[in-house]
Amino acid sequence: MNPAKGNLSTILCVLMGLLVSEITCKDFKKPEDEVAFLKNQLAFMKNQYKLMCTQFSSSLENCSAPAITCTECPPGWFQVEDQCFLLNTQKTTFSTGAGKCKDIGAHLAILTTRKQHEAVEREGRRIGGFNTFYWIGLSDSENEGDWRWADNSQLTTSFWNVQPSEPDNNAAGGPSGEDCAVVNSYSQSWYDVPCEFLYPRICQMAATPLI
Numbered sequence: 001m002n003p004a005k006g007n008l009s010t011i012l013c014v015l016m017g018l019l020v021s022e023i024t025c026k027d028f029k030k031p032e033d034e035v036a037f038l039k040n041q042l043a044f045m046k047n048q049y050k051l052m053c054t055q056f057s058s059s060l061e062n063c064s065a066p067a068i069t070c071t072e073c074p075p076g077w078f079q080v081e082d083q084c085f086l087l088n089t090q091k092t093t094f095s096t097g098a099g100k101c102k103d104i105g106a107h108l109a110i111l112t113t114r115k116q117h118e119a120v121e122r123e124g125r126r127i128g129g130f131n132t133f134y135w136i137g138l139s140d141s142e143n144e145g146d147w148r149w150a151d152n153s154q155l156t157t158s159f160w161n162v163q164p165s166e167p168d169n170n171a172a173g174g175p176s177g178e179d180c181a182v183v184n185s186y187s188q189s190w191y192d193v194p195c196e197f198l199y200p201r202i203c204q205m206a207a208t209p210l211i
Contacts, residue, residue, distance in 0.1 A: 049210075053070035053210055070209065070210040071207030071208060071209055071210060072207060072208055072210055073207050073208070074208075077205075078119060078123050079207055080113075080115060080116050080119045081115070082206060082207050083116070083204055083205070083206060083207060084106075084204065084205050084206070084207050085109060085116070085119065085120065085123070085202055085203070085204050086106070086202065086203045086204075087120070087123050087124060087127060087134060087185075087200065087201075087202055088100070088200055088201050088202075088203060089127070089129060089131050089200045090200060090201075091198040091199055091200055092135075092198060092199075092201065093195060093196050093197070093198060094108075094135055094139065094180040094195040094196075094197075094199075095195065097135045097199070097200075097201035098135075098137065098150065098201075100201065100203070101201065101203035101204075104203065104205075105205055106203040106204055106205040107137055107150040107151070107203070107204055107205070108135055108136055108137030108138075108150045108201060108202065108203065108204070109134075109136045109137055109150075109183075109201075109202035109203065109204040110136070110137050110138075110149045110150060110151065110153075110204060111136055111159070111183060111202075112156075112157055113157075114159075114188070117159060117183070117188035118188065120134075120183065120185050120188070120202065121185050121186060121188055123185075124185030124186060125185075125186070131185075131199075131200045132184055132185050132186045133182045133183070133184055133185070133191070133199050133200075134182060134183055134185060134199060134200050134201055134202045135180070135181075135182055135199050135200070135201040135202065136181055136182065136183050136190070136202055137149050137150030137151075137204070138150075138155065138180070138181035138190070139179055139180045139181065139195065140167075140179050140192075141179040141180065141195060144169070144177070144179075147167070147181070158190070159183075159188060159189055159190050160189065160190045160191075161184070161187070161189035161190060161191055162189075166189075166190060166191050166192055167181070167190075167191075167192035168192065169192060170192075176194060176195070176196070177194070178192040178193050178194055179192070179194070179195050180192065180193060180194070180195040180197075181193070182199050183202070
C-alpha cells in the first residue's frame, strides 16, 4: 500500500468518527448512555491515532526525515519528548520522595534540558498553590561536590541558581550539609538543600510505546 494513501484513509476514518459523535450525541436521552458512547468513540479515536502514527513512522523509513516514536504517558502525567513527568504536591524527605516515585515505577526527575524545565514551569503554574520547589533526582550525598542523578549518571549540564551562588552547602542547613537538590519550578533553577527537609517531588518515567 502507498503510505500516503494509507495515512489519508486513516485521517478520513478519524474525521468520520468525529462527525458521527457530533451527530449521534444529540440523540441520547440519558446522560450515562451518552457518556458510554463517548468513551467508545474515544477508544476508537485512540486506536486510529495509533494506526496513523504507525503508518507515518513506516513512511519515514523511505525518506531522509528523522524517525519518530509514538508514545504516551499515564493519565495525569505530562510528556516531554519520550519522557513522562508528574508533579506531586505531597511533602516528604528526599529519600521518601524517591521511594514514592519508585513505588509507581518511576524515579525522581532527571532534568537535563531547558525544554523539560519549561514544561515543569507550565505544569507548576497550572496546578498552582504555594509549592514552587520540588525534589529532583540529584544528590552529592555519596561524595561531596560529586553530584549524581537518580540513575547514578554524572551531572554534565546544570541549572543551578546563580544569585545566590548554588550549590553552596550552606552551614545553616545543619551538620549533615546540603546534599540534595530541588528545582524552583517558576525560575527553572536549582538549589542544594538538606535531604531531610520536606518538599513536593517530580517523578519521571519513560513514555510507553503506542504500538
